[in-house]
Amino acid sequence: MNKKQQVINAATTLFSEKGFEKTSMSEICSAANVSKGLVYHHFQSKNEILEKIFSDTTEQMKNISSASGDGSPLNQLLKIIENFFAQLEKDVVTLRLNLNAMFQPSTREFLQTHINERSSILFESVKKIFDQIDLPRSSTLSFMFIAELDGIALSYLSVFDDYPLQDIKEQLLSKYQNL
Structure with a gap:
């Protein structure tokens, strides 16, 4: 290294x-x-280090989003879920830092461009999938899906010590397999 x-x-x-x-x-x-x-x-500066960390995580998100591009819309959605949980398990420290930085006013301000880019990437990739599943409700379904992932990440990274991550993953996969 x-x-x-x-x-x-x-x-x-x-x-x-x-x-x-x-x-x-x-x-x-x-x-x-x-x-x-x-x-x-x-x-x-220290800000530049944090910005680099946040930027690297955004690139990982882009890769996760693009890796889900093959197959049926349902398979793409399930792949996003699989990749999301794999990333949660693999990068706890980095993701916890990202979460903290997004909610601290001092860091959120200088990271806002990255936060907006990240949100846009995630929303657009998910919306493309939901456009194929249910076009009239694709925006709403996309926001709901992202909110589920955000809630899981928040709970796992900062709220519960004994969060049943694998059980949650299986329930989420089951829910979306039945679309």
């Missing part, structure tokens, strides 16, 4: 555990085992 990625990984963990505001550049350098000069060579 290169030094820039070490910085990103360390910052992700620290921002997720301590919060963005309470994490200093010195702590990031120490956790990444790099000098301040190296960090400032790659990033002008």
Whole structure:
């Protein structure tokens, strides 16, 4: 792993555990085992590090959305669900950080462009699927589907310690298999 990625990984963990505001550049350098000069060579500020983390997560979302493009609309929807749960299990720290950053006024402000892009990508990819399933209600169904995923992510990442993720996944898959 290169030094820039070490910085990103360390910052992700620290921002997720301590919060963005309470994490200093010195702590990031120490956790990444790099000098301040190296960090400032790659990033002008702590904000820029957070923006990079958020941008990388947005790219992952794009990949998840595009990976669901094959097959029937129903299969595409089920693939999104599968990919969503796989991402939740794989990237808890990063996703928790993203969730926290979206709800903190100080970070939300400078991440707003990324938040809007992410929302648009997700909505458009889901709406294309629902357009094929039920065109007159596709916008409403898309918003409801996204709200379900958001609620699951929120509950899993920040509310319940013993969240039954696999059971929820099976119930959601079952619900949408019967469209």
